[in-house]
Amino acid sequence: MIEVKANSTLYLKYTNLSQYKHLIQFVSTRKGGVSNDPGKGLNVGFHIHDAPENVIKNREILATALGISPQSFCFLHQVHSSKVALVSTKDRGRGTTTYEDSIADTDALVTNMQGICLNVLSADCVGILFYDPVKKAIGAAHSGWKGTVKKIAAQTIQCMHEQFGSEPKDILVGLGAGISPEVYEVGEVVVEAVQAAFGTTDGMISHHTMTGKAHFDLWAAIKCTLTEAGVPADNIECDQLCTYRHPELFFSYRRDQGKTGRFVSGIMLQEE
Structure with a gap:
């Protein structure tokens, strides 16, 4: 991933998506902001537990760093589902200034419309960004353990295929920061959920050498889902940045015992 500094903020960009100049794509960090x-x-x-005016200001700061309007943003009310929503121009700005206006009970978004930034929030779960350079379509998904075993990544690809004619072999994917195995x-x-979903736990569940406790590799499971869906492994970028181990960069629900903020993964088409 590529680090981008803008005033006091720092965000990350996927290398495999950076060749497309008409594409805004990012993973925010906690650097900067007023909270x-x-x-x-x-x-x-x-x-x-943050003042709404702080959140709005932080979103404005991020938008300025990205060079876009905060009203380009589109946010979700995430519920660890496998539901994917098709976004149109009427959804531009939803959830930007109030939580209640977010797209309800959904964990992934797709569109082929310009000027709409699809956003998913995280604090250990993996944000996934999708881009089809052939059909000029994008997607964003939120994948914690529940979304991962529900294969929301595959559901997003299927939705892109149905709505835009996207072929999995053409789709580029970025897997964001998350809690490491x-x-x-x-x-x-x-x-048991991993076994039921994948028919195996190999490469996804490991056991700690000292405690014997099970550990889950979200990234490996998501990559398995993507390749099963037809996305070439070479199309997937995953730098395995751990939210838990990088408190200077990321919020982590587990590290901070539930009392923490959220960072965002986003993607937007612009005019070429």
Whole structure:
């Protein structure tokens, strides 16, 4: 990934998507911003204990760093589902200034419209960005353990195929920062869900050498889902940045025991 500094803010860009100059794509960090604890820095989530005016200001700061209008943003009310929503011009700006106006009960968005920035929030879950350079279509998905075993990444690709004629072999994907398997201890419910979803836990569930506890590799499971759906492995970028181990960059729900902010992964088409 590529680091981009803009005044006091820092955001990341995917290398595989950066060749497309008409594409805005990013993963924000907590650098900059006006929020205090528990989401100190650039918290962009309304649904934590932060003043709404701070969140709005942080979103404005991020938009300025990206060189776009905050009214380009489109946000979700994420519920760890496999639901994908088709976004049109009427959805531009939804959820930008109020949580209640977010697209309800959805965890992924797709569009082929210019000027709409599809956003997903994270604080350990993996944000996934999709781009089809052939059909000029984009997607964004939020994938925690529940979304991962529900294969929301594949659902997003299927929606892009149905709506825009996208072929999986053409789609480029960026897997964002998330909690790494080294620190992501899970219980039997998750292990059983992985087995049920994939028919195996190989390469996805490991056991800690000292504690014997199960650990889940979200990135490996999502990559498995993507390749099963027909996305070439070479089309997937994943730098495996751990939210838990980088408190200077990312909010982490587990590290901060639920009292933390949110960062955002976003993607937007512009005029070529």
